[in-house]
Amino acid sequence: MVIRIRGRALPHGEHVDLYADGDRWTTDPVPNAELVAEGWLLPGLVDAHTHPGAEAVGDPLDDVMLREHLRQHVDAGVAVIRAPGLAGEPPPWFGVDPDTPRAWHAGPWLAQHGQFFDGWGRRADHAELPAIAAAQAARTGWAKVIGDWRSNGEPVPLDVLTAVVRAVHAVGGRVAVHTQQAAGGEVAVLAGVDSVEHGMLLDPDLLTRMASQGTALTPTLAVMRRSRPEVSARPDSPARRWYLRGADAHPSLVAAAAEAGVRVLAGTDSLPHGRIIDEVRALADAGLRPHDALAAASWDARAYLGLPGLEPGAPADAVVYAEDPRSDLDQLAHPIAVVLRGRPVRVTRTA
Ligand SMILES: [Zn+2]
CATH class of the missing domain: 3.20.20.140 (Metal-dependent hydrolases)
Structure with missing residues (x-):
């Protein structure tokens, strides 16, 4: 099953909508992809x-x-x-x-x-x-x-x-x-x-x-x-x-x-x-x-270490927070989702 995350991506804060094609992010929509989290996105x-x-x-x-x-x-x-x-x-x-x-x-x-x-x-x-x-x-x-x-x-x-x-x-x-x-x-x-x-x-x-x-x-x-x-x-x-x-x-x-x-x-x-x-x-x-x-x-x-961030073609890692962690570092203690190699390894609240 293909997973999807969306929200504002750091470092720049632009809106992104990403699908995991195996272990690669893509912006090409995948039908029936599961939206696992929405919020502030870091590339893991x-x-x-x-x-x-x-x-x-x-x-x-x-x-x-x-x-x-x-x-x-x-x-x-x-x-x-x-x-x-x-x-x-x-x-x-x-x-x-x-x-x-x-x-x-x-x-x-x-x-x-x-x-x-x-x-x-x-x-x-x-x-x-x-x-x-x-x-x-x-x-x-x-x-x-x-x-x-x-x-x-x-x-x-x-x-x-x-x-x-x-x-x-x-x-x-x-x-x-x-x-x-x-x-x-x-x-x-x-x-x-x-x-x-x-x-x-x-x-x-x-x-x-x-x-x-x-x-x-x-x-x-x-x-x-x-x-x-x-x-x-x-x-x-x-x-x-x-x-x-x-x-x-x-x-x-x-x-x-x-x-x-x-x-x-x-x-x-x-x-x-x-x-x-x-x-x-x-x-x-x-x-x-x-x-x-x-x-x-x-x-x-x-x-x-040679790994790109949240962009098409990059390895499909992400961590998602409810709020901008730059204005509240305590967000780091409560990720909504952790995506590793295109798989949600931790999801605490579905989008
Ligand atoms: Zn040491």
């Missing part, structure tokens, strides 16, 4: 930084848990995820099962010896890192490198990360880099990585360069905001001071990034899954216009 939400499939840090990937986490994402209106690091090899249905989001992933995190969480990721010598990253990107399109670690884990040297970027780009892939130190952030930007993950304590003077070379920022604001009280309650230490300094500076850094024209992506990083709304709210609280906070979690993130 995107969580650009999530690690589904494991409950605790270091745990192996669990297929049942993976499916449950992805269901939580879909229920929140997420039609696309990017997993910059997974706890194991995903099952063949990952990213293609009709009830789960489209997915990009970077395989295991790639880290220097002595860094990152025990049990997760792959450690590599500097000399072998470019080839390992390129092989990963050739398989899945992305490689994820732990660029620095916590308060005092030495950053990957600039010449090494530059070689990683060159090797990955040579196979048509992209590089995402975790950084939470000023020094590691500088290395990531100077190496020309495709996306900076977290970007805590990044020097704001680097934002113009990020914008001009097309390096995106996934700030994971909400998870940092959520961790802050717990870190703050710890006894004083260099690590505590480092985290609080970074967390407190992060909202204004993100606002400055958006102002400088850096592409900002919404990512939730940590449990619970299906909380993209928290990141959109955090981006708006940091000072992004609601329009731009939504873009980071929808049409602009899709464009970054």
Whole structure:
């Protein structure tokens, strides 16, 4: 059965009337199509930084848990995820099962010896890192490198990360880099990585360069905001001071990034899954216009991953709200319908 949605489509707000021809939107009317929802239409939400499939840090990937986490994402209106690091090899249905989001992933995190969480990721010598990253990107399109670690884990040297970027780009892939130190952030930007993950304590003077070379920022604001009280309650230490300094500076850094024209992506990083709304709210609280906070979690993130928006020929994903979510972000908690690959996977109220 063919489904139909209509209403005003973001980002521009024009009236559209769309039919799902399999997994493609079309404006050609289909007789007897079922109108599943009418309202404000977004081309599906995107969580650009999530690690589904494991409950605790270091745990192996669990297929049942993976499916449950992805269901939580879909229920929140997420039609696309990017997993910059997974706890194991995903099952063949990952990213293609009709009830789960489209997915990009970077395989295991790639880290220097002595860094990152025990049990997760792959450690590599500097000399072998470019080839390992390129092989990963050739398989899945992305490689994820732990660029620095916590308060005092030495950053990957600039010449090494530059070689990683060159090797990955040579196979048509992209590089995402975790950084939470000023020094590691500088290395990531100077190496020309495709996306900076977290970007805590990044020097704001680097934002113009990020914008001009097309390096995106996934700030994971909400998870940092959520961790802050717990870190703050710890006894004083260099690590505590480092985290609080970074967390407190992060909202204004993100606002400055958006102002400088850096592409900002919404990512939730940590449990619970299906909380993209928290990141959109955090981006708006940091000072992004609601329009731009939504873009980071929808049409602009899709464009970054090569997916068009609500237009003929585009993949048939959508999330429908009763009111314009730009004037009320709480709408994100109550989608009328979530359409994934041309199928209504969640409908709470028929049109
Ligand atoms: Zn992460």
